[in-house]
Amino acid sequence: MKKKSLIFKSSIVLSLLFFLLGSTMAYISFERLRMQQDEELSTMEWTLHNLMVQNIPTIEKAKSLIASDKLLKEESIQQLQRQLDSMKENQLIANSYIYMPDVKTSGDIKKIQLLLGNQELYDGGQLPGTTYEAKGAFASALDKMEKDGYASSDVYTDELGEWVSVVSVINDDNGNRIAIFGVDFNYGVLQEKQNSQLKMTIIIGAVLIILFVALTIYLVRITLRPIRKLSELSRQVAEGDLSVKIPVNNQDEVGILSDNFNTMISNIRQLVLNVQTTSSNVTTSSRALTMSADQTAKASEEIADSIQEVATGSEIQMQSAMESQIAMEEMAIGIQRIAESSSRLSEHANEVTGNAEQGNKVIHQSVNGMEAIHSSVSDTVNILAELQQRSQEIEKILSIITNIAKQTNLLALNASIEAARVGEHGKGFAVVAKEVRDLAELSHNSSQQVSILLNDIATNVDRASSAMNTSMSQVTHGIQSVYKAGETFQEIVGALHSVNEQVYEVSAASEQMSAGSEQVAASLEELARIGRNASQNSQNVAASSEEQMAMMQEISSSATTLRDMAHDLEKEIGKFRLE
Numbered sequence: 001m002k003k004k005s006l007i008f009k010s011s012i013v014l015s016l017l018f019f020l021l022g023s024t025m026a027y028i029s030f031e032r033l034r035m036q037q038d039e040e041l042s043t044m045e046w047t048l049h050n051l052m053v054q055n056i057p058t059i060e061k062a063k064s065l066i067a068s069d070k071l072l073k074e075e076s077i078q079q080l081q082r083q084l085d086s087m088k089e090n091q092l093i094a095n096s097y098i099y100m101p102d103v104k105t106s107g108d109i110k111k112i113q114l115l116l117g118n119q120e121l122y123d124g125g126q127l128p129g130t131t132y133e134a135k136g137a138f139a140s141a142l143d144k145m146e147k148d149g150y151a152s153s154d155v156y157t158d159e160l161g162e163w164v165s166v167v168s169v170i171n172d173d174n175g176n177r178i179a180i181f182g183v184d185f186n187y188g189v190l191q192e193k194q195n196s197q198l199k200m201t202i203i204i205g206a207v208l209i210i211l212f213v214a215l216t217i218y219l220v221r222i223t224l225r226p227i228r229k230l231s232e233l234s235r236q237v238a239e240g241d242l243s244v245k246i247p248v249n250n251q252d253e254v255g256i257l258s259d260n261f262n263t264m265i266s267n268i269r270q271l272v273l274n275v276q277t278t279s280s281n282v283t284t285s286s287r288a289l290t291m292s293a294d295q296t297a298k299a300s301e302e303i304a305d306s307i308q309e310v311a312t313g314s315e316i317q318m319q320s321a322m323e324s325q326i327a328m329e330e331m332a333i334g335i336q337r338i339a340e341s342s343s344r345l346s347e348h349a350n351e352v353t354g355n356a357e358q359g360n361k362v363i364h365q366s367v368n369g370m371e372a373i374h375s376s377v378s379d380t381v382n383i384l385a386e387l388q389q390r391s392q393e394i395e396k397i398l399s400i401i402t403n404i405a406k407q408t409n410l411l412a413l414n415a416s417i418e419a420a421r422v423g424e425h426g427k428g429f430a431v432v433a434k435e436v437r438d439l440a441e442l443s444h445n446s447s448q449q450v451s452i453l454l455n456d457i458a459t460n461v462d463r464a465s466s467a468m469n470t471s472m473s474q475v476t477h478g479i480q481s482v483y484k485a486g487e488t489f490q491e492i493v494g495a496l497h498s499v500n501e502q503v504y505e506v507s508a509a510s511e512q513m514s515a516g517s518e519q520v521a522a523s524l525e526e527l528a529r530i531g532r533n534a535s536q537n538s539q540n541v542a543a544s545s546e547e548q549m550a551m552m553q554e555i556s557s558s559a560t561t562l563r564d565m566a567h568d569l570e571k572e573i574g575k576f577r578l579e
Contacts, residue, residue, distance in 0.1 A: 014220070015213045022205040041092070041190075042152065045166040045183050048087060048096065052170055052181045055080050059098060059170065059179050062115055066100075066129050077116070084118045087183070094163065095121055095184040099132070101169075101177040103142055110134040110142045115179060138165050145169060145180070155187050162187040230261060237265060275569065283566040290560055322532075353497060371479060378472060381465060388461045391454050398447045398454070405444035412437030 052059070058076045065071040072078065087096040097117035104111040113131050114121070126132060134142055141153035145167050153165045167182040226246075233244045244265065246258040412433045419430035 014216045018209045018212050022209045025205060041164065041166060041185055045168065048183060049168045049181050051083065052098065056170065056172055056178055059115070063100065066115060071128055081116060084116060088118050088120065092185050092189055093183055094186045097121060097182050099180040099182065101179050103146065108135065108139060110139040112180065141165055141167055164190070226258060230258060381469060381472065385465065388458060391458045391461065395451060395454055398451050402444055402447045405440045405447065408440035409437055412440060
């Protein structure tokens with residue numbers, strides 16, 4: 001399909017479009033015809049339905065006589081029967097009938113009783129009063145009629161043919177259902193009519209499509225004929241013939257295309273002429289450029305060698321300066337560390353001196369405290385000695401009290417004896433004598449307890465006095481030790497003051513050395529920076545020289561390539577025929 005001509009492809013596409021359009025129109029016509037026929041059937045049934053409504057009294061009478069032999073003998077009923085038979089004169093109508101109003105349902109089957117019908121129904125065995133069992137599409141139509149009062153069935157088939165049934169409810173003026181009227185239309189006749197009209201539509205459409213396709217193909221060939229000519233000439237241009245020209249006869253799109261093609265060929269022809277002239281000039285210029293580039297490349301190579309030697313010397317000088325700078329920086333760092341260590345040592349010496357002086361003060365305070373303790377202990381020893389002496393005096397007094405209590409007890413005993421001798425008159429004296437004896441015994445016992453307590457106190461006082469004497473001896477020894485520690489601390493303070501002064505001198509000297517080394521390092525850094533800049537500049541110049549030399553070599557190579565390309569271009573342009 002890709003190798004087919006544009007005329008062939010356009011003809012095929014347009015033919016398919018016309019065929020699709022014709023098919024669509026035929027389908028639309030068929031659907032419209034079917035809708036018109038459905039509407040025609042509905043209108044026909046409704047007209048007959050209105051005719052049956054006018055015979056409601058006759059239908060009521062027939063309902064009352066359905067079980068009687070007089071049903072078909074009544075004049076009015078016979079007239080209604082003739083109307084039903086006359087409906088058969090329309091070739092579309094197969095049967096017309098009136099059923100009783102009640103529809104009974106048994107599963108999917110609808111049972112209705114025939115009231116009146118045309119003669120063909122009677123001949124087929126369906127007489128008035130017989131029950132008809134509706135199934136399938138006709139039963140569905142009865143269901144729809146129950147809801148809407150009117151229904152049209154789908155196409156269904158029985159032993160007699162294909163049918164479309166239309167049923168409707170006959171109501172009186174009060175809306176009461178009187179009967180069910182129905183018409184069976186012969187679908188075969190309808191389909192034959194539809195097929196006839198569809199066939200005519202298809203034939204007419206096919207003839208029109210063939211005419212339109214033929215006309216379209218003719219117009220396409222006429223329209224695209226200049227394009228064929230244009231295609232042939234474009235092939236000649238592709239082969240190098242720029243002398244062709246298309247005749248322009250019309251001013252339509254194809255004529256404009258031909259005119260534009262002629263303009264394009266003219267522009268290409270002029271372009272080729274310009275390229276010929278330019279390529280000749282380029283060939284001459286490229287030869288001269290190649291010679292100049294070779295000379296410049298040699299000069300650049302000599303300059304690059306000289307600058308490379310300068311760069312090497314600058315690099316050596318810069319490395320020496322950088323090594324000296326690194327050594328000075330390391331020395332400056334060492335001096336700085338010495339200065340920092342001296343400063344920290346001075347701070348620690350000051351701190352230790354302060355602590356030593358503070359310790360000396362504490363020792364003096366300790367000496368004073370020890371002397372105060374010695375004085376207090378000495379006073380305590382004296383007090384304990386005096387307390388021991390007082391205890392001895394109290395023991396003497398208690399001894400006297402004990403003797404007095406013993407004598408008083410003897411006297412009380414004698415008084416009791418004498419009172420007993422006197423008898424009744426001496427009872428009062430006996431009582432007093434007893435009380436005195438009891439008091440004497442109590443005094444004796446108390447003096448003994450006090451004596452025991454005093455003995456315990458004396459023992460404890462002796463112990464305390466001994467301990468105090470020992471403590472006083474230890475305090476005296478401590479005072480001597482503290483005096484010695486104070487003298488030692490005083491010597492330490494003097495030594496620390498001397499060390500601190502020497503540390504200050506070392507720190508000051510280190511700071512002076514650090515400042516001097518920093519100045520030397522700064523000078524070396526400046527020298528290294530100058531050497532680095534000189535080396536960098538020399539390297540940059542050397543690199544630029546090398547780049548220039550490489551560029552000149554590239555220019556020389558490009559000029560040679562350009563000369564070859566210009567020569568090849570002249571050969572290619574020679575293939576075009578301009579006249």
